Amino acid sequence: MSRHADPIEAMERFLARTAPYDAPAGSPTTTVELRSGRLRGRFELTDRQVAALAEALDAWHDPDDAGRCGQCHGRLGRDLSCRECGHLDGIFGATVAQHAARIAGHTD
Numbered sequence: 840m841s842r843h844a845d846p847i848e849a850m851e852r853f854l855a856r857t858a859p860y861d862a863p864a865g866s867p868t869t870t871v872e873l874r875s876g877r878l879r880g881r882f883e884l885t886d887r888q889v890a891a892l893a894e895a896l897d898a899w900h901d902p903d904d905a906g907r908c909g910q911c912h913g914r915l916g917r918d919l920s921c922r923e924c925g926h927l928d929g930i931f932g933a934t935v936a937q938h939a940a941r942i943a944g945h946t947d
């Protein structure tokens with residue numbers, strides 16, 4: 840989870856990062872209002888800042904989203920095991936399966 844959970848402060852930091860590249864500054868075209876508890880933030884964004892915000896939101900990836908199971912298309916956990924069928928997916932799953940096969944075929 841982000842170390843900065845305050846969305847108003849996050850928006851302020853985001854706009855401070857985008858502002859230097861919006862020169863000459865465009866006219867605000869979009870208003871974003873945020874309420875977090877008792878705090879409120881109202882931000883006027885230029886077209887360039889709107890595009891940057893949309894791109895940032897689209898690029899966001901949930902850290903708990905490990906993808907879909909190759910067997911049943913269920914959701915994978917962080918350990919790449921399927922929550923639906925228990926299949927181990929990805930390189931980790933393939934490595935575990937190969938190791939298990941080696942052990943099963945090993946004869947002393």
Ligand SMILES: [Zn+2]
Binds near residue numbers: 908912
């Ligand atoms: Zn599955």
